[in-house]
Amino acid sequence: MSGSSFGFFGTDPWWMVILKAVAIFGMLVVLTLFTIWWERRVVSRMQNRIGPNRVGPAGLLQSLMDGFKLAFKEEIIPKSAHVAVYWIAPVISATAAFLAFAVIPFGPTVSIFGVETPLQLTDFPVSVLYVLAIASVGVYGLVLAGWSSGSTYPLLGGLRSTAQVISYEIAMGLSFVAVFLFAGSMSTSEIIAKQQPIWFAVILLPSFLIYVTSMVGETNRAPFDLPEAEGELVGGFHTEYSSLKFAMFFLAEYINMVTVSALAATLFLGGWLAPWPISLWDSANVGWWPILWWLLKVQLFIFMFIWLRATLPRLRYDQFMKFGWKILIPASLAWIFIVATARVFRDDFAFSNQQLLIAGAVVIAVLLIGSWLLQIRSDRKQAAIESEREQELLVPFDAMAGGHPVPPMPGQVLAYTPRRVLAAQSVAAQVIPPALDSTPTEETPNA
């Protein structure tokens, strides 16, 4: 059993695979409980409240108790639900959430019961793409939940979530490209190894920012939580879900938060590598310590999620889509273009980093001056167009100018024909009493 035919399963004995899988499962569930508690406490603090502080030390067990309560609640299934799909949807959501964690590295190689093994369930040449693939399968849960509930608001939520995920997954995928170019690999462990002197968040800052933005969209968290926008869609895709099925969506949302945070840490913040002052310590990156650095980085991102939720109002749907398609995607395409060009000049034409930076500075200066000149030119053109337009408006609009009657364009006024002017005058003569033509007398208001 240990010698599986999959090359990527690695060389772990079978009990090690099970041990790691169970450990990851347990860690994700505990992290979910912790994140819910932490989110409630942080949001409370930001709103000058206290938050849950009754159950357990500092309220830590509150989410556990809430979980019990949720699971034992009455389950209500709408009559119009498509039962099979209605059942499968939360299962897909939760399963996909757990699966994505299989390729996230927590630390370097350690010894467990005398076996040398990396602190990662598995890894293979395209493991970052695997996370992306699992995320796109996970969205089926939301979409199907929306469709199968047989109700309008969930359907709208499901529709939104399809559009949202398709749009933001493109930006997310594009933000990975620069990382792949620099790491020369799509496997998570190799990407971490390649960040040894400097993190990718520093050298690939635009990619990092684009990823961080799109990961909030991908996990349906505020301010991008349009599929469940409670002000508009009651509860969105999970409106008709209750009890344990709702709990599974809840679980999936929080695990997805941890997953995208862990991926962000892996791709851009050096994963389990120690941050700078600690990395001076020789044994910072060996043994079990790296799990702590990893956890701190993940919690940093989760804190950012909470902070965003407490601070920002929800975007309007069209603004959200416009932001994804017209800002994030073009920006990441332009950035990839720049990175790839710089790489080619460095690797194939033997330019040094210093030369590249100088060239970049020159290009930016030229662009700035050019755009300034263009702006002056377009301002002048605009002024010329406007004065021309004003001149045009002075000429009365002729509906029959082209030999065929046309309606006036915006800003133009249809001139009345003599017959219509006459008709209007006769109507006015009948309707308007002569008293109004003279100076109006002041009427005393009724007592």
Add this chain to the structure above:
Amino acid sequence: MSIDGELVVFIICGGLSVIGALGMVLSRKAVHSALFIAMVMINLAILYIANSAPFLGMVQIIVYTGAVMMLFLFVLMVVGVDSSDSLIETIRGQRLFGILFGVALAILLIGGIGSSLGDKPDIGLKAANDEFGGNVEGIANLIFSDYLFAFQATAALLITAGLGAVILTHREAWKPKASQKELSVARFMVGAGHPGNKPNPGVYARHNAVNTPAILPDGSLALDSVPEPVRSRDDSLIVDHRAVSTVVELVESEDQN
């Protein structure tokens, strides 16, 4: 033939693919068909991975399951929640010709693939992947050398199609779009009606049902508070006359004081 991992994976995923394909053809609801296709796609992806083509497998899931099928679902959900296809033949003899062509295609595929595989030497998946140092590198080498023109032509075709779709559905704007500020100004103009939120149904009334109009402080009914679709079925309005008379009495007694 010994039972190895790959065979087990093939039996499970192949079987599920066949079930999915049959389910796709046989299910009455379009959404169920779409789900069965998604299942086939995922199972095929697992088979690719088992055959040492992890890149192809992942891209299959991301592109086909994650994007193409998702768009299908999107369209199905927009078109109608419960629309099931009619089973009446619109073209005469459609079914007969369908079966004939299906069998012909199957024979063609089996014959073509079978004969082309017959005399090829078996070099093994590992050797094929190791030629360029890995699965991803191997695919990259093929795409960017032998098949560069086909790759770029496909890319150009796809971009043209995408631009075409955008242009076909694009509508020229007649006027500049009103900004949020302009909209807000227009909302408060004289004669524009009520600028803020309308009162909720049930305000001051004894029920909070959606078809109970709110009662304004002067005792009149705020019919605006009931949503238009409900209001148009005027027989369904619940008007609490006792509440109305109480409010009217209160207002009148205040007027007298």
